[in-house]
Amino acid sequence: MGLFAIVPYYVRWHYTVALFDFYRLFANAWWFIQHFFSLRLLAKTFFVPFMRLHESYQKGFNLENFFGALMVNILMRLVGSAIRSIFIVIGILSLVTAILLGAALFAVWLVFPLLIAALFVMGLSKFAFL
Amino acid sequence: MTIEELIHEERFYRPAILLDRYLRRASRHFVRAILSGAVAILFILIVVADLGPASGLGPVLPLFQGLFLIVLAVTVFSYVLEAFYNSYYFSDISTTVPEVAWTRPKISFSLALVLSDAKRFGLLHGFVLSPVGYEILERLGLSSEAIAKLVEGEEEDVSFEVGAREGMVTVGEYADALLNARKSFQNFLAAQEVSREHLLGASEWVEHALASEKRRLRWWGRDNLLKIPSIGVNWAYGQIYLLEKYGTEITSTGLYRALRENNLHAAELQELELILSKSNEANALLVGREGVGKMEIVAKLADNIMKETVSGELSGKRVIALDPTALVAATGSKEKFEREFIKLFNQASEAGNVIAVIENLPAFIKSAEALGSDASALLDPYLDSAALQVIAFADPRAFHSFIEKNGVLMNRFEKVQVKEGDTSALVRSLEDGVLAIERISGSFFTYQALVAVAESAERYFSQSVPTDAARDLLYEIAPYMERQGKRVVERSDVLELVEAKTGVPVGGVKEKEKSKLLDLERLLHERIVGQDEAVRAIANAMRRARSGMTNPNRPMGSFLFLGPTGVGKTETTKTLAEVFFGSEDHILRFDMSEFSALDALTRLIGSFEGGEPGILASTLRDKPYGVLLLDEFEKASTEVHNLFLQILDEGFFTDASGAHVNARNTIIIATANAGSDLIWHYLRDGKKLAEMKDVIVEALISRGIFKPELLNRFDGVILFHPLGETDLKEVATHMLGGLNERLRAKGLELEVNDALVNFLVKEGSHPEFGARPLNRAIQDVIEERIARKILAGEAKPGSKIVLEEAELSR
Numbered sequence: 001m002g003l004f005a006i007v008p009y010y011v012r013w014h015y016t017v018a019l020f021d022f023y024r025l026f027a028n029a030w031w032f033i034q035h036f037f038s039l040r041l042l043a044k045t046f047f048v049p050f051m052r053l054h055e056s057y058q059k060g061f062n063l064e065n066f067f068g069a070l071m072v073n074i075l076m077r078l079v080g081s082a083i084r085s086i087f088i089v090i091g092i093l094s095l096v097t098a099i100l101l102g103a104a105l106f107a108v109w110l111v112f113p114l115l116i117a118a119l120f121v122m123g124l125s126k127f128a129f130l
Numbered sequence: 131m132t133i134e135e136l137i138h139e140e141r142f143y144r145p146a147i148l149l150d151r152y153l154r155r156a157s158r159h160f161v162r163a164i165l166s167g168a169v170a171i172l173f174i175l176i177v178v179a180d181l182g183p184a185s186g187l188g189p190v191l192p193l194f195q196g197l198f199l200i201v202l203a204v205t206v207f208s209y210v211l212e213a214f215y216n217s218y219y220f221s222d223i224s225t226t227v228p229e230v231a232w233t234r235p236k237i238s239f240s241l242a243l244v245l246s247d248a249k250r251f252g253l254l255h256g257f258v259l260s261p262v263g264y265e266i267l268e269r270l271g272l273s274s275e276a277i278a279k280l281v282e283g284e285e286e287d288v289s290f291e292v293g294a295r296e297g298m299v300t301v302g303e304y305a306d307a308l309l310n311a312r313k314s315f316q317n318f319l320a321a322q323e324v325s326r327e328h329l330l331g332a333s334e335w336v337e338h339a340l341a342s343e344k345r346r347l348r349w350w351g352r353d354n355l356l357k358i359p360s361i362g363v364n365w366a367y368g369q370i371y372l373l374e375k376y377g378t379e380i381t382s383t384g385l386y387r388a389l390r391e392n393n394l395h396a397a398e399l400q401e402l403e404l405i406l407s408k409s410n411e412a413n414a415l416l417v418g419r420e421g422v423g424k425m426e427i428v429a430k431l432a433d434n435i436m437k438e439t440v441s442g443e444l445s446g447k448r449v450i451a452l453d454p455t456a457l458v459a460a461t462g463s464k465e466k467f468e469r470e471f472i473k474l475f476n477q478a479s480e481a482g483n484v485i486a487v488i489e490n491l492p493a494f495i496k497s498a499e500a501l502g503s504d505a506s507a508l509l510d511p512y513l514d515s516a517a518l519q520v521i522a523f524a525d526p527r528a529f530h531s532f533i534e535k536n537g538v539l540m541n542r543f544e545k546v547q548v549k550e551g552d553t554s555a556l557v558r559s560l561e562d563g564v565l566a567i568e569r570i571s572g573s574f575f576t577y578q579a580l581v582a583v584a585e586s587a588e589r590y591f592s593q594s595v596p597t598d599a600a601r602d603l604l605y606e607i608a609p610y611m612e613r614q615g616k617r618v619v620e621r622s623d624v625l626e627l628v629e630a631k632t633g634v635p636v637g638g639v640k641e642k643e644k645s646k647l648l649d650l651e652r653l654l655h656e657r658i659v660g661q662d663e664a665v666r667a668i669a670n671a672m673r674r675a676r677s678g679m680t681n682p683n684r685p686m687g688s689f690l691f692l693g694p695t696g697v698g699k700t701e702t703t704k705t706l707a708e709v710f711f712g713s714e715d716h717i718l719r720f721d722m723s724e725f726s727a728l729d730a731l732t733r734l735i736g737s738f739e740g741g742e743p744g745i746l747a748s749t750l751r752d753k754p755y756g757v758l759l760l761d762e763f764e765k766a767s768t769e770v771h772n773l774f775l776q777i778l779d780e781g782f783f784t785d786a787s788g789a790h791v792n793a794r795n796t797i798i799i800a801t802a803n804a805g806s807d808l809i810w811h812y813l814r815d816g817k818k819l820a821e822m823k824d825v826i827v828e829a830l831i832s833r834g835i836f837k838p839e840l841l842n843r844f845d846g847v848i849l850f851h852p853l854g855e856t857d858l859k860e861v862a863t864h865m866l867g868g869l870n871e872r873l874r875a876k877g878l879e880l881e882v883n884d885a886l887v888n889f890l891v892k893e894g895s896h897p898e899f900g901a902r903p904l905n906r907a908i909q910d911v912i913e914e915r916i917a918r919k920i921l922a923g924e925a926k927p928g929s930k931i932v933l934e935e936a937e938l939s940r
Contacts, residue, residue: 042365051368
């Protein structure tokens with residue numbers, strides 16, 4: 001049957017082209033996690049006040065007003081850094097998870113034909129109990 | 131690439147093609163769905179059976195487990211098999227955001243499918259029988275019977291080479307080469323009235339639709355992943371509540387979602403990105419006609435920002451279109467407006483990542499002016515700062531009349547001129563929309579119908595925005611076809627609809643117009659006496675123009691009528707208006723003797739300084755279809771002649787505000803008495819006018835009345851000779867016939883005899899004025915005598931009025 005002509009193509013693909021595809025998929029996932037958590041931007045703007053919320057310094061020197069505004073602005077920067085830290089950590093954890101998952105999937109991929117065969121044999125062996 | 135090389139490249143896709151041949155994509159999808167369902171059911175059964183004796187399924191648990199493991203293995207493999215297929219299927223798509231480890235094949239997947247069939251059935255037959263080739267031929271309006279004929283008999287065995295335009299060889303390029311190499315294919319398409327451009331256009335359309343679908347399906351690609359918004363992008367920037375209230379983020383608009391990959395306005399987009407990347411005063415003013423695609427350029431900019439393919443300065447920017455009308459309407463008074471305006475722009479500046487888009491800057495400033503506020507002065511400090519960027523739009527007219535005069539705005543903005551797209555660009559922009567309409571209405575558009583929509587939108591709806599007019603036509607054609615009981619929309623259907631909407635005989639010559647054109651001499655002679663040569667020349671020129679032999683980007687016809695007064699020039703114009711536009715009301719008449727002064731051109735095309743529209747521009751905008759009659763054309767100024775040089779050549783002109791005015795749907799007739807003396811002179815010498823035409827035209831040029839290049843632009847320079855006695859008698863009989871018709875309404879009849887006609891010709895003809903005094907003679911003498919008879923009771927309803935010679939000369 002003509003359909004079986006695909007088998008050699010498939011086997012070759014599984015251990016050549018598919019490995020590049022796998023790498024590309026992993027690279028896309030890696031890139032997406034960085035993009036989704038805006039890791040680079042969050043790191044670059046780590047000490048920028050959250051949502052640019054700030055208190056303007058009023059004209060004319062007034063110690064109380066000056067320190068009041070300074071405190072608020074330092075606080076907004078700290079809030080910004082704290083929130084960013086949380087998401088940077090989540091992002092990094094996601095990247096680590098992607099590495100672990102990617103490695104596991106890669107291992108599975110390499111033994112995939114055996115895995116399928118094993119599932120099949122295990123399934124057939126269950127009929128022996130009937 | 132040679133065919134052999136192409137076939138060699140086809141091997142790259144062979145695994146996917148083989149899989150597709152034995153198990154189609156849709157069938158595989160169906161099988162996978164069934165298998166996945168079976169896995170789920172078996173899993174549930176195992177869980178239930180495992181509950182213990184209570185379930186009653188304990189004895190068959192191993193059966194379920196066995197089946198589950200086997201079906202699971204098959205299911206997982208079916209998914210991996212699809213990944214195997216997709217690996218090849220998606221390998222030819224282009225992506226905006228580059229992806230790693232991707233070697234693109236040298237031919238497209240669609241072409242590989244064609245080549246796979248070409249190997250089996252022949253290069254032409256394979257193309258026709260392949261799914262892609264067949265769809266292309268269907269898009270060209272070919273019936274299955276016609277397509278079947280194309281694969282009848284043996285195919286000639288001649289190989290050919292296929293050239294690639296942009297790296298990867300596509301089906302369109304294969305079809306083009308096939309057309310060059312196969313005479314039978316050329317003849318077949320020619321017989322079906324399909325041109326090479328149509329074949330290439332339809333191929334591109336079909337391939338583009340396939341590529342779009344592939345891009346949509348490949349959700350794991352970076353282009354699609356980028357559509358998921360990131361977390362935290364806006365934390366580094368401020369909030370813009372007010373701009374969000376009065377504006378819309380470009381990336382959330384329908385226009386952005388419908389954006390398609392093309393090179394349209396690529397130069398303008400590049401210029402815009404450069405301007406916005408500047409460190410200060412980075413504001414751009416897009417100047418272009420409404421509908422030319424200004425917002426599309428901005429949407430593409432937003433897309434590039436989203437895909438991070440812009441320079442670092444633009445990274446992370448938000449492009450937000452402000453709705454100035456909403457802002458003005460919501461505030462209502464000068465104080466409120468200014469307060470809200472300043473608050474909004476302060477907020478946007480502080481946010482630090484905003485590119486604000488003001489769609490119609492002149493209109494916004496004017497509406498602010500209505501509240502007593504100077505919006506350009508309010509805007510100025512923000513335009514000067516680096517914290518906020520503004521993209522504003524203006525049409526050429528408003529730009530010239532409003533912004534160009536405003537030094538402040540001109541300093542702050544850099545102008546980007548947005549060029550008009552051509553018809554092929556409009557066709558491409560409609561292709562996706564057509565597919566959506568097809569899905570809703572169940573209709574099927576041929577490529578020629580799509581081209582007809584684009585051409586008609588540009589030519590017959592020039593007062594509207596072409597893209598809007600084209601989309602309106604597309605939406606109207608579906609119910610129109612439903613009423614006709616037809617599914618396949620062809621070019622003729624589109625033209626019929628356009629004709630029904632505009633009343634203009636559009637497109638190719640149809641049966642009704644064909645018979646009119648073939649019979650044009652007789653139709654003209656019904657109202658024009660004599661002037662056989664003139665009538666023949668006009669009829670020939672109109673036939674040439676309407677049969678598509680002349681340039682379509684020119685007026686429907688253009689003539690210069692030369693001859694003395696009262697010989698039928700105006701009557702000919704009226705007849706042409708009636709024949710081609712259905713009534714004399716479609717004559718747009720200009721007395722060009724009024725356009726001889728220095729301000730003539732300004733009066734015709736408008737004044738830039740005064741902001742007044744020109745009379746010719748306004749007339750053609752109001753009535754874009756009809757006969758444009760330019761009486762006494764020789765008396766117009768040289769500037770006016772130069773203006774018509776362009777109109778006759780290109781079918782349009784640009785008015786003072788820079789807007790295009792279309793004259794392609796008009797028949798232009800210029801009349802002139804110049805050269806009448808020569809006509810008289812040569813006729814007196816017994817020469818034939820037709821033979822002296824070149825001499826007369828030369829004389830007009832040497833006298834400096836017309837430039838040779840202007841005369842050459844007319845489809846025909848027609849000479850009208852003075853009317854002879856026989857002609858005048860015929861005209862008199864015609865006119866008396868007209869009078870008789872009026873009398874018949876009162877129950878009276880005038881006897882038209884030789885004596886009456888002879889008297890009228892004697893009294894009412896003048897060598898200088900031709901037949902023009904005849905009308906006066908009928909009024910002054912004939913009608914006067916009849917009135918006397920009616921009042922004296924000599925003419926009663928039912929009676930016949932006879933005017934004796936003695937009575938007339940009294």
